[in-house]
Amino acid sequence: MKYLINLSIIFDANKKCLSFYDDEKIFIDLTNPAARLLIELIKNNGTEISRDNLLTRVWTDYGFADSNASLNNCISELRKAFSSLGMAKKIILTIPKVGFMMNAEVQAVDGFAQFAEEDIPTLAKSAEEALLPSEADSVTEEKPTANEPAVDKVESDNHFVNAVIEEKAAPEPPLALPQQCHAQQQDNNPPLPKNSKKQNVRALILLLAAAIGTAAVSTFVFYPKPAAVFLYQENQCVVSTLGDAERSVGLMQRVKAQIAEQNVDCKTVRRDISYVEQKYKSKLNNITLLSVCDVIDNDHYSHCQNFKKIE
Numbered sequence: 001m002k003y004l005i006n007l008s009i010i011f012d013a014n015k016k017c018l019s020f021y022d023d024e025k026i027f028i029d030l031t032n033p034a035a036r037l038l039i040e041l042i043k044n045n046g047t048e049i050s051r052d053n054l055l056t057r058v059w060t061d062y063g064f065a066d067s068n069a070s071l072n073n074c075i076s077e078l079r080k081a082f083s084s085l086g087m088a089k090k091i092i093l094t095i096p097k098v099g100f101m102m103n104a105e106v107q108a109v110d111g112f113a114q115f116a117e118e119d120i121p122t123l124a125k126s127a128e129e130a131l132l133p134s135e136a137d138s139v140t141e142e143k144p145t146a147n148e149p150a151v152d153k154v155e156s157d158n159h160f161v162n163a164v165i166e167e168k169a170a171p172e173p174p175l176a177l178p179q180q181c182h183a184q185q186q187d188n189n190p191p192l193p194k195n196s197k198k199q200n201v202r203a204l205i206l207l208l209a210a211a212i213g214t215a216a217v218s219t220f221v222f223y224p225k226p227a228a229v230f231l232y233q234e235n236q237c238v239v240s241t242l243g244d245a246e247r248s249v250g251l252m253q254r255v256k257a258q259i260a261e262q263n264v265d266c267k268t269v270r271r272d273i274s275y276v277e278q279k280y281k282s283k284l285n286n287i288t289l290l291s292v293c294d295v296i297d298n299d300h301y302s303h304c305q306n307f308k309k310i311e
Contacts, residue, residue, distance in 0.1 A: 002109040003042055009085050010109070013039055018081050026287060028081045028308060033058055034074040041078075041092065041102035050099040075100060086310055228274070231255060237266035239273045251277075258290045262307050270295045 003011045010019050016035035019027035030038065036058045040049065051071060058074070059066035079092055091104040228240045231252055239255055255275045259266075264273065274291040293304040 004107045004109050005082075006087065006089070006091065006105050009082065009087060011038060011042070018085060020085060026085075026308070028084060029306075030081065031074070031077065033064070033070065034077045034081075036062070037071075037074045038078055041100065042106050045102045045104060045106050048095050048098050048101045052099075054099060084308055084310060231275070234259075235266040236268075236270040237264070237273050238271070239275065241275045241277075254288075255290075258288065258307070258309065262290060262292070264292055272301070 001013045003013070004021060005011060008021050010021050010024065011017075012019070013035065016030045016032065017027045018030065019025075037054065040054060040057050051068065054071060055066035055068075059070065075092060075094075079090070082091060091102060093101045093103055095101055228242055229247065231239045231241055231247055233239065234256075237259075239252075239259075241251065241255070254277075255273075258275065259273065264271070272293045272295055274289075274293075276289040276291075277287075288309045290307040290309075291304060292307070293301040296302045
């Protein structure tokens, strides 16, 4: 299930991530407790929820130990994620001596396709109308629930029907010599050999295979692939950028500033760092992505962490 929040951000409950409505390539992954917390806030949108209820529904019901520190950390994670995606309005409010409340326009959305606003079912504020998995069904996150959107099966509207028409030959006149000669000529003609039919089928299969191979090769050869551009190496960190960016002093200064801001350790751990700058057609001016991966050998990473920044 997906939810459109304030007509700008998509929350994918299955993938546990937040992304732009107009560009799902830019996304932020949420931790499991933060995703469960956001679901509870959406189910009770506009209603105050006490800390005890949130601790029970997000941690205790799933077999985890609860604490106010864990709740505060998840609230901070959600607020930071929304802020990183350009939402200036604070939609998760702190209610003193009570708990928290979500104050946003939330609509339930199915599928990845673009949709019109009038086609989006408005999310009810009550848990019964929220179209979310029940607590009993949500204990094991790996198992799909009965409330998950069903996958649409695409069926063709064209149905091929083989109609067999039996025609009874009219009795021929006794002296219809031309027709008799014609029937005898047809009987004398040998039927098409079965081998020729098999050859036609083989030729068609080979033609289709050649067409598919040509399309695959064309896609491989002509589809543009981003190339990694080496920038510099600092201690055990190898820093590169992706796309059409060229090495420049300004670019390397921006990369070093991002690495320092995220406190990336390059002295004790071997890491590959990738930096990407991209401008989009949305209201945001510039989006940068810093990907830090711990190297365990030449071909494998043990852990990767992404840092996104919007300026």
